[in-house]
Every structure is written in C-alpha cells, then in structure tokens.
Amino acid sequence: MAAEPKIALVTGANRGIGLEVCRQLAGLGLRVILTARDPRRGAEAARLLGREGGDVTFCPLDVTDPASVDAAQAFVAQQFGRLDVLVNNGAIYPDDSVSLLDVPLATVDETLAVNLYGPLRLCRAFVPEMGRRGYGRVVNVSSSSGQLSTMGGGAGAYAISKAALNALTRVVAAEAGRSVKVNAVDPGWVRTDMGGPGAPRSVAQGADTIVWLATLPDSGPSGGFFRDRRPMDW
Numbered sequence: 663m664a665a666e667p668k669i670a671l672v673t674g675a676n677r678g679i680g681l682e683v684c685r686q687l688a689g690l691g692l693r694v695i696l697t698a699r700d701p702r703r704g705a706e707a708a709r710l711l712g713r714e715g716g717d718v719t720f721c722p723l724d725v726t727d728p729a730s731v732d733a734a735q736a737f738v739a740q741q742f743g744r745l746d747v748l749v750n751n752g753a754i755y756p757d758d759s760v761s762l763l764d765v766p767l768a769t770v771d772e773t774l775a776v777n778l779y780g781p782l783r784l785c786r787a788f789v790p791e792m793g794r795r796g797y798g799r800v801v802n803v804s805s806s807s808g809q810l811s812t813m814g815g816g817a818g819a820y821a822i823s824k825a826a827l828n829a830l831t832r833v834v835a836a837e838a839g840r841s842v843k844v845n846a847v848d849p850g851w852v853r854t855d856m857g858g859p860g861a862p863r864s865v866a867q868g869a870d871t872i873v874w875l876a877t878l879p880d881s882g883p884s885g886g887f888f889r890d891r892r893p894m895d896w
C-alpha cells in the first residue's frame with residue numbers, strides 16, 4: 663500500500679522562496695498548505711500551483727497575530743487532521759543600511775515579531791503534536807546574516823532576528839524529541855523582492871535545501887544549519 667502523502671505548511675508563501683517551496687513540495691507529492699497574510703494574494707498563489715497540478719490549499723496566516731495562528735492550527739486540524747512538515751519562511755528585512763545604533767526600536771520589535779516570534783508561535787502550535795505522533799520536519803528559513811561566526815555590521819535588526827532564529831532552532835530541536843527534525847537553512851542570495859533582481863540565485867536554487875530538509879529521512883540530521891545541503895557554521 664502506498665504511503666499517505668505528507669502534509670506541509672509554509673508561511674509567507676504568496677511570493678518569493680515560500681511560493682517556490684510550495685511548488686517543489688507539491689511536485690514531490692506532498693499535500694501543501696500555502697499560507698499568506700494577504701488572503702487575495704495567497705488564494706491566487708494556491709490557485710496557480712493547483713493549475714500546475716499540485717495538491718495545494720490556501721489558509722490565511724499572519725505569523726505576528728496569535729488569533730491568526732490559532733485559526734490556522736484549527737484549520738489544519740479540521741481539514742487535514744495533522745501536520746507533518748512546517749516551513750517557517752515568512753520574514754521581513756526592513757533595515758538594510760541602517761546602523762543598529764540608529765534604527766528605531768519599533769523596527770527591531772517589528773522584525774523580531776515576524777522573524778522570531780512568528781516561527782516560535784508556529785513551533786508551539788505544531789511541534790508538540792508532531793512529537794506525540796512520532797513524525798515531524800521543521801525548517802526555519804534563516805540567513806547568512808544570522809551567522810555569528812561571520813557577523814558584521816548592517817541590517818542589525820534582521821541579523822539579530824536570524825541569529826535568534828538559529829538559537830530557537832537548536833532549542834526546539836533539543837526539546838522536540840528524536841522523531842521531529844528541526845533545522846535552519848540559509849537559502850543563499852536569491853532573486854526575490856527581498857533579495858532584489860541582482861541576486862545570483864533563482865528561487866528554485868533557494869528552495870532546494872529547504873525542500874531537502876523538509877523531506878529528510880528518519881536518519882537525517884536535526885539541530886543543524888545548512889546551505890546547499892551541507893552543514894555550515896553557526
């Protein structure tokens with residue numbers, strides 16, 4: 663008997679790397695819950711992937727809004743009964759060339775709200791049940807900007823948020839239980855609204871390691887930080 667398809671939820675998936683992750687996961691036969699904070703753009707993105715042949719369902723989700731996370735958790739429970747794969751992809755990058763010593767604290771707050779507390783909320787909503795069921799894959803889309811070993815100045819709010827997301831990855835990996843694999847990934851510099859048109863990588867290249875981590879076998883790693891399917895320094 664064929665194995666049941668895995669069920670995956672991706673945040674910030676109406677455009678960019680998140681949309682491509684949904685496309686690739688659907689292409690591998692997973693049932694994909696494409697989430698976005700804008701219902702019109704999210705539903706349109708899900709329809710696009712549906713026309714390409716994917717099993718893709720839209721669910722509205724603003725990761726900064728506890729009520730929205732609760733509603734998404736209830737939607738998943740009612741429509742799918744479980745979640746196997748969580749991709750924390752949605753993020754903002756608001757402070758490109760502003761010094762951390764000057765950037766308004768409201769900007770730091772807003773960045774942490776999306777890039778750190780968002781993934782934390784989603785982990786709290788889904789990881790405990792993954793552990794109880796004995797299967798889970800969590801991929802936190804981080805960045806080389808969050809790599810402490812190479813960290814310099816610039817985009818400090820974003821850098822702090824991604825370094826903290828890496829720490830969250832380690833802690834949740836340790837607490838989730840052996841059956842739930844929790845990893846962070848740097849997709850590289852990718853041509854999206856965030857990466858800009860001059861970035862060297864396509865969204866397909868940016869999504870590759872995310873999808874690999876989302877579909878790891880039981881023998882795969884947990885608590886690591888990866889680029890191009892290889893471990894990288896924290």
Ligand SMILES: NC(=O)c1ccc[n+]([C@@H]2O[C@H](COP(=O)([O-])OP(=O)(O)OC[C@H]3O[C@@H](n4cnc5c(N)ncnc54)[C@H](OP(=O)(O)O)[C@@H]3O)[C@@H](O)[C@H]2O)c1
Nearest residue numbers: 674678679724725751752753803805851852854855856857
């Ligand atoms: N592009 C790069 O070069 C690069 C490099 C390193 C890491 N990354 C990481 O890769 C991931 C995807 O980046 P990208 O380049 O695809 O960015 P993007 O094109 O700017 O897309 C970001 C996505 O996040 C969503 N988002 C923002 N705030 C949200 C919220 N409160 N709740 C839910 N979703 C929210 C956006 O939704 P809206 O459309 O509603 O704004 C959008 O769908 C991010 O984690 C980013 O930090 C990207």
